[in-house]
Amino acid sequence: MVASLVIAGEFGMTLGQREADGKGPGMEPKLMPKLGAAEIAEFLDQVFPQLRGQMVIEEVGPMRARLRMPIDASHLRPGGTVSGPAMFTLADCAFYVATLAMIGREALAVTTSLGINFLRKPVPCDLIGEARILKLGKRLSVGDVMLYSEGDDRPVAHAALTFSIPPWNLG
Amino acid sequence: MVASLVIAGEFGMTLGQREADGKGPGMEPKLMPKLGAAEIAEFLDQVFPQLRGQMVIEEVGPMRARLRMPIDASHLRPGGTVSGPAMFTLADCAFYVATLAMIGREALAVTTSLGINFLRKPVPCDLIGEARILKLGKRLSVGDVMLYSEGDDRPVAHAALTFSIPPWNLG
């Protein structure tokens, strides 16, 4: 029930946080990623070889990541638009990368829910996914991903995601 | 990432389960509620006194619950329809009751997400919420609630919910 919303043992990291670790107001938060784009790309190649070459990690930052999905004929549908599963895959991976960067390589974050609103028809060019973590707890990572066609700043889709972080990663 | 969807230590209870606890096919599952409607009602009166009188627990069963929300003028909107927050409240409480019945009184389940599709205008009579748990894990309870106006079997809204079960309840 919402009424008693308290999640135990949370990291206390959320988007926009201005204080952390008991430091006073105005101190910079300790939200630096543990992993960079290259390290995560290498890790993904090992763990998810079937995704190799499908996406490029363009940038990883505190509580966020930007990925690019080069679009070719296999992603297209009649009319030249990008398929729904391709958009789903990019949203899922972008949020995975953002989360992995913060919690580290050993971590196994798994998607528990993904809700996506389709806003407009993507054009047949590269798809960009911008992920941000809104709340990183010990057990859940929650946030959203905005999807764009490259060169157009109008979003084509918006996804809200929740990942579960299994306890064995937190030792 | 969905690709590696394994949630550690799950109870393994889901809707429709026909086997459990290592018993062979055809054995009845061990999915009986730990608490009945009266026990939960008493517990809710203590913990959420502000909800007293707002809802009636009509039935509690394995992985499900049915609640009634008597509708009076305070729930209505112009045109005689039931307000969105009233529907939200009933969905949230119905799933809370279904979950509490299974995990027991000590447990503090908290709503982590609620998505609701509004299907048709409720008429100004009692609202019924039928909750079912689709997956009860050690850390998450996931399911849905169908909302009806009494006497009409066409749903007025459908909600999908995820509750987090804090670890201290699992001792």
Add this chain to the structure above:
Amino acid sequence: MVASLVIAGEFGMTLGQREADGKGPGMEPKLMPKLGAAEIAEFLDQVFPQLRGQMVIEEVGPMRARLRMPIDASHLRPGGTVSGPAMFTLADCAFYVATLAMIGREALAVTTSLGINFLRKPVPCDLIGEARILKLGKRLSVGDVMLYSEGDDRPVAHAALTFSIPPWNLG
């Protein structure tokens, strides 16, 4: 705002409806599909050739459809589980078939939102998707899809979908 939830010109078809077209209680509703499984399969082959062979329409009924996705190596992820995009695709297609069956071949229903909760790890066998329409209006089709691994009645995922039905189809 929820408060004034009235959608103009709805068909008035929802799951569970027991009366229709002004007929008295006990009359069968007029909810028969306009298209059968074979007709829809032929239509899909023409319109979405890239999906050919990926799914089998097992059954189409009033406000519902059941599809099967034969699972092969291309759908699998490490550990032998079915990929998230494969589950997304099956949920999307199953609800498309259920909607198309009701509104007819000319219709172009397009996904506006899809929310999916992942419940448990699918085993590496065929995936079944059971779609039901909860509300079929003139402009929106709203419902859900339960996904199963064949031979196991515990759901692996549950999706809630909304499709938009463009006005030109309603002439």
Add this chain to the structure above:
Amino acid sequence: MVASLVIAGEFGMTLGQREADGKGPGMEPKLMPKLGAAEIAEFLDQVFPQLRGQMVIEEVGPMRARLRMPIDASHLRPGGTVSGPAMFTLADCAFYVATLAMIGREALAVTTSLGINFLRKPVPCDLIGEARILKLGKRLSVGDVMLYSEGDDRPVAHAALTFSIPPWNLG
């Protein structure tokens, strides 16, 4: 089906749009609100008198709005946190105001779906809702609302909403 995502007759207004109405790059978009905060507040008081005094429209801008919900004892739950229905109400109203500002007073936008992720326990002070429209079509308004406790820039909840805009408003 996502594969053919084209929505007929859309306004073509989305967040971040840089061009509009056939004008060249660099031209300002025609996304100015039709109504200001005071006009909308007056309209709401007439149409939803039961909400009077519950929320303050702090700001209305192109494709966005910010509302404040003064929190008093009636919104609180044990532990001093704000209730789920109060958060639902603020998210719903904030997106309604953002949409109404763009489409005008005569319009009846109705909530078709609302998905909310609860991120952290709100503290017992005023709640702020920041709504943005991601896509404003002729028939749907789609976007999100971030909820904050005043004075804390960490979001307490994030909601994704879809409103239907009935056709009679578009004459």
